[in-house]
Amino acid sequence: MMEENSQTLLNEVRLVGVAASPGCVVAPVVVFSQDNKIIRRRKIKPEDISNEMELFELALGKTRQEILEIKEKLEQDLPDQDAAIFDAHLLVLEDPTIIEAVKAQLEEKLLGVDYIYQQTTKSFIKQLRQIEDEFLSERAADIQDVSRRVLRHLQGRSGLSFQLDVPSIIVAHDLTPSDTAQLDRKMVLGFATEGGSRTSHTAIIARSLDIPAVVSLKQVLNQIESGIEVLLDGHEGLLILNPSEETKRISGQIEGKRLEVDQRLTSLREVSATTTDLKKITVSANVGLEADISMMLENGAEGVGLYRTEFLYINREGFPSEEEQYQNYRAVAHAALPHSVIIRTLDLGGDKFISNNEGFIPEQNPFLGWRGIRFCLTERAIFKIQLRAICRASIEGNVKIMFPMVSDIDEYRRARSLLEEVKRELRAEGVPIADKMEVGVMIEVPSAAMTAEFYAREANFLSIGTNDLIQYTLAVDRVNEKVAYLYQPTHPSILRLIKQVVDAGHRHNIWVGVCGEMASDIILTPLLLGLGVDELSLGAGNIPRIKKAIQTLSFEETQKMVAEWMDWYKAEDIMRALEDYAKSLYPDLL
Ligand code: PEP
Ligand code: MG
Numbered sequence: 141m142m143e144e145n146s147q148t149l150l151n152e153v154r155l156v157g158v159a160a161s162p163g164c165v166v167a168p169v170v171v172f173s174q175d176n177k178i179i180r181r182r183k184i185k186p187e188d189i190s191n192e193m194e195l196f197e198l199a200l201g202k203t204r205q206e207i208l209e210i211k212e213k214l215e216q217d218l219p220d221q222d223a224a225i226f227d228a229h230l231l232v233l234e235d236p237t238i239i240e241a242v243k244a245q246l247e248e249k250l251l252g253v254d255y256i257y258q259q260t261t262k263s264f265i266k267q268l269r270q271i272e273d274e275f276l277s278e279r280a281a282d283i284q285d286v287s288r289r290v291l292r293h294l295q296g297r298s299g300l301s302f303q304l305d306v307p308s309i310i311v312a313h314d315l316t317p318s319d320t321a322q323l324d325r326k327m328v329l330g331f332a333t334e335g336g337s338r339t340s341h342t343a344i345i346a347r348s349l350d351i352p353a354v355v356s357l358k359q360v361l362n363q364i365e366s367g368i369e370v371l372l373d374g375h376e377g378l379l380i381l382n383p384s385e386e387t388k389r390i391s392g393q394i395e396g397k398r399l400e401v402d403q404r405l406t407s408l409r410e411v412s413a414t415t416t417d418l419k420k421i422t423v424s425a426n427v428g429l430e431a432d433i434s435m436m437l438e439n440g441a442e443g444v445g446l447y448r449t450e451f452l453y454i455n456r457e458g459f460p461s462e463e464e465q466y467q468n469y470r471a472v473a474h475a476a477l478p479h480s481v482i483i484r485t486l487d488l489g490g491d492k493f494i495s496n497n498e499g500f501i502p503e504q505n506p507f508l509g510w511r512g513i514r515f516c517l518t519e520r521a522i523f524k525i526q527l528r529a530i531c532r533a534s535i536e537g538n539v540k541i542m543f544p545m546v547s548d549i550d551e552y553r554r555a556r557s558l559l560e561e562v563k564r565e566l567r568a569e570g571v572p573i574a575d576k577m578e579v580g581v582m583i584e585v586p587s588a589a590m591t592a593e594f595y596a597r598e599a600n601f602l603s604i605g606t607n608d609l610i611q612y613t614l615a616v617d618r619v620n621e622k623v624a625y626l627y628q629p630t631h632p633s634i635l636r637l638i639k640q641v642v643d644a645g646h647r648h649n650i651w652v653g654v655c656g657e658m659a660s661d662i663i664l665t666p667l668l669l670g671l672g673v674d675e676l677s678l679g680a681g682n683i684p685r686i687k688k689a690i691q692t693l694s695f696e697e698t699q700k701m702v703a704e705w706m707d708w709y710k711a712e713d714i715m716r717a718l719e720d721y722a723k724s725l726y727p728d729l730l
Contacts, residue, residue: 152384155357157332158624159377160343162681163352164395165329166388170304171366172312181367182252189246192253196242199293203233206289225282232279232286238264254294255366261287304328309372311364311379317341317492318454321429325349330372332357332379337627339607339657340619341491345451347679348429354379356621401728405684409440413687415669419695422675423687424479426655433475435680440687443479443538445603445677446655447472449526450487454494459522465529473536480538482580482603482677483530485555486523487512487544491619507608507617512545517554527562534574542580542603547587549594556598582655584608589637592644602645603677606656610634628711629658630718635671635706642672653677662729663715663722665689670702685729692725 184192211226232238238260245256261283268280304327314335320342323331328351336342336355346353352374364370364381371383371391375398380387413421424445425436436444452460452468460468473481488494489511503509516523533539543555556579566573581588581595584605588595595602606629611618613633616626628634638654645652653675658664660678662685668676669690676686701721705714722730 150382152387153363153381155360155363155379155381157354157357157360157377157379158336158338158621159374160336160338160340160355161346161351161353161374162398163330163350163374164371164391165309165352166369166371166383167307167309167329169311169364169366169368169370170308171361171364172310181255184246184250184252186247186250189250192246193243195294196253196257199290200233200239202293203286203289204230206293207233207286228279228282229286232282233290238283254291257294258287258291309370311360311370313361315342317345317451320345320349320351321451321455323349323351325351330354330374332360332370332372334358334360335619335621337619337621337624339610339627342619344426344448344657344679345428347681348427348432348435350431350435350681356624358621402684405688406438408684408687409438411440411687411691412442413690415690415693415695415698417694417696419669421669421673421690422651422653423683423690424482424653424675424677425680425683426677427472427680432680433472436683437475439680439683441476441479441680441683443476444472444481445653445675447481447483448487449484450492453486453488454492456494459494459525462525462529462532465526466532469530469533469539470536473533473539477536477538480540480578481536482540482542483533484542484544484582485513485530486516486526488515489545507611513543513551513555514545516543517551517558520558523558524562527559528566531559531563531566531573531577532571534577535572537574539574540578540580540600542582542601544582544605545584545608546581546595547585549591549598552581552595552598583641584612584656586613586637589613589641592641593647596644596648596650599650601651601653602641603653603655603675604638604641604673606634606638606654606658609637609656613637628715629661629664630667630714631711632706632709632714635667635702635714638668638671638673639706646672651675660686662686662689662726663718666693666698666721666725667702667705667714667718669693669695670698670700672699689722689726689729 207226207229241260242253242257245260246253249256265280265283268276307327307329309329310331312331312333314333315331330352331346332354334357343353343355352372354372354374354377357379360379368382371380371388373391413423422442424443425432425441426446426448427433427436427444428448428451452465469483489509490507530539530541541559543552546552559579563573578600580601580603581599582605583589583592583595583602586609589609592602607618610616610627610629614626614628614631616623618627642652651674654668654673655677658668659676660682665686678686705717708714
């Protein structure tokens with residue numbers, strides 16, 4: 141069965157997903173199992189067989205123990221429930237047919253026992269599913285469940301702590317933002333996932349790390365196995381299995397042209413983004429990982445418009461200390477001089493959690509739950525440590541602060557008064573801090589956008605987080621690929637909200653920026669300019685292109701066009717008009 145499978149895989153197969161991080165790479169694939177653990181085709185020697193069998197027996201023993209414990213707990217907690225399913229699982233676990241097949245395959249193929257076990261159970265499952273019978277299809281589900289448990293024990297690892305032998309492309313059902321942040325750039329040339337979207341934090345981190353990525357590739361795991369060659373195109377959102385020589389040649393040529401354009405654009409590093417009619421737009425960088433800082437300097441960012449501090453908190457034991465945060469914020473602020481750095485306070489929750497989810501109880505709707513400023517205003521001790529670190533770093537003279545996920549003016553006022561309290565305490569302790577530090581609000585919840593006026597009266601700037609503003613306005617989960625088609629940045633409601641926020645800010649003489657992914661989409665640049673946005677903050681890699689696009693635009697013309705689009709009903713029509721406009725003005729940048 142496995143032979144037949146690899147034969148069919150030799151044909152070139154194109155899978156279309158969503159482009160999440162640019163770049164084009166060709167490499168062998170490594171597939172993560174359902175549990176995001178890697179299953180490698182590890183070669184072994186004949187003398188290793190007994191060792192592998194021992195590992196296998198050990199994993200079977202641990203799984204047996206685990207199943208018995210679950211069964212016992214279920215019987216105690218829910219005596220009326222039928223725990224017989226676990227008896228069936230124990231039978232599957234100890235099924236001599238499977239165990240014998242694994243042993244035989246191990247001797248014949250001389251590959252690691254985890255890989256062999258996975259392939260063996262897969263082939264049993266496939267055979268059972270081919271027969272239309274309810275009983276057999278339940279057995280297939282049992283085998284799948286048990287095999288996941290055994291594989292987890294066989295691998296005995298948590299998280300993504302794995303070693304790749306050769307540079308590879310990872311394919312998984314999904315990766316969490318913290319998994320992604322841990323990827324080794326040298327060995328992971330790119331990744332593709334079945335789930336996710338362009339504005340998920342996983343995609344945002346991939347762009348920071350400059351790892352090409354394609355997400356939302358439906359059913360990819362059913363069509364792929366570790367070891368085959370793939371071409372991953374993070375510009376077009378393609379994953380091509382078994383690419384032909386011709387396909388590789390053509391995509392290599394296109395990638396070469398893109399790199400040429402990038403090379404030409406490096407000259408824009410020191411140039412400011414000014415329209416043909418001399419309207420100056422500030423173009424700054426979104427920073428989350430250390431890698432972003434060097435990218436930001438290389439690409440000519442005019443400061444940091446959004447520092448996502450939560451990545452300091454994930455992939456570690458416990459919370460970072462005040463000193464550690466201070467060192468980090470100060471280093472970023474220093475690197476950005478003479479420009480400013482906007483430090484966004486902790487935005488945990490939603491799709492970002494600390495490693496062991498300490499203190500977080502799983503929620504039904506994490507994006508609508510205990511997230512961002514809501515978490516910080518409850519966990520005041522954790523919040524105060526961060527505020528102290530930011531205030532201390534402000535001594536560099538260019539630090540600003542902003543609060544995320546604000547949905548009511550009271551949250552902003554409470555955060556601000558805590559900030560004042562922290563400043564007073566530091567001064568009383570004789571710790572040097574800047575005399576003045578500007579404070580801004582992220583406008584990313586529709587209630588805040590609709591009352592932007594209130595915030596504009598009290599804050600020094602407003603930064604629109606369109607990633608969340610779109611998800612909350614249109615009621616579309618930003619990481620759910622099933623509803624991704626409804627996630628429309630050009631929806632008339634979004635245009636109106638942005639305009640409302642910009643106008644409110646300008647009435648009170650403060651600047652308004654956009655730091656969501658809309659700012660990095662070159663098709664949308666004329667729209668944001670026409671809506672009157674003063675600053676764009678985006679992943680550093682795209683800064684030269686966006687600067688170039690701004691230089692080709694007339695502010696007056698974008699304003700006229702936007703005034704017309706404001707009356708259009710359909711997001712698609714506005715998007716199409718924008719695409720045509722971008723093609724006519726800067727085709728080589730697309
Ligand atoms: C946003 O919501 O647009 C934003 C910039 O914040 P994040 O993507 O980190 O939620
Ligand atoms: Mg946000």
